[in-house]
Amino acid sequence: MVPQRIKVTRMAGAGLARGYDAERQRVKASRKWYASKAWRQKRAMQLASEPLCAMHLARGEVVAATVADHVEPHREDWAKFWEGSLQSLCAACHSRDKQRGEAQR
Ligand SMILES: [Zn+2]
16 A cells, blocks of 8 residues: 555645646747657658768768758747758757857848
8 A cells, every 4th residue: 555645745746747847848849849759750760861961961071960950940839840841960060050040140
């Protein structure tokens, strides 16, 4: 038998965790999307079909891609995240691309 006291404590903890998750989700829904199995499959398919970094390739350089990047920033939009087109990038180009996006150029 599980003592009643522990059961109540666990329920209270779950409630707190839910509230915390809801708060995080409001801030960044994509955190959950990136962690999903569906995204991992989508990402794997992107990297399988385009295994080279698109930005390096545009300069005639061959670098293995490790990131499936949204061509158009999804900005936490469900449809853009899941249906927007992707490009394969290496980690260096991906972080450079992100900085450019945040600078709103
Ligand atoms: Zn690159």
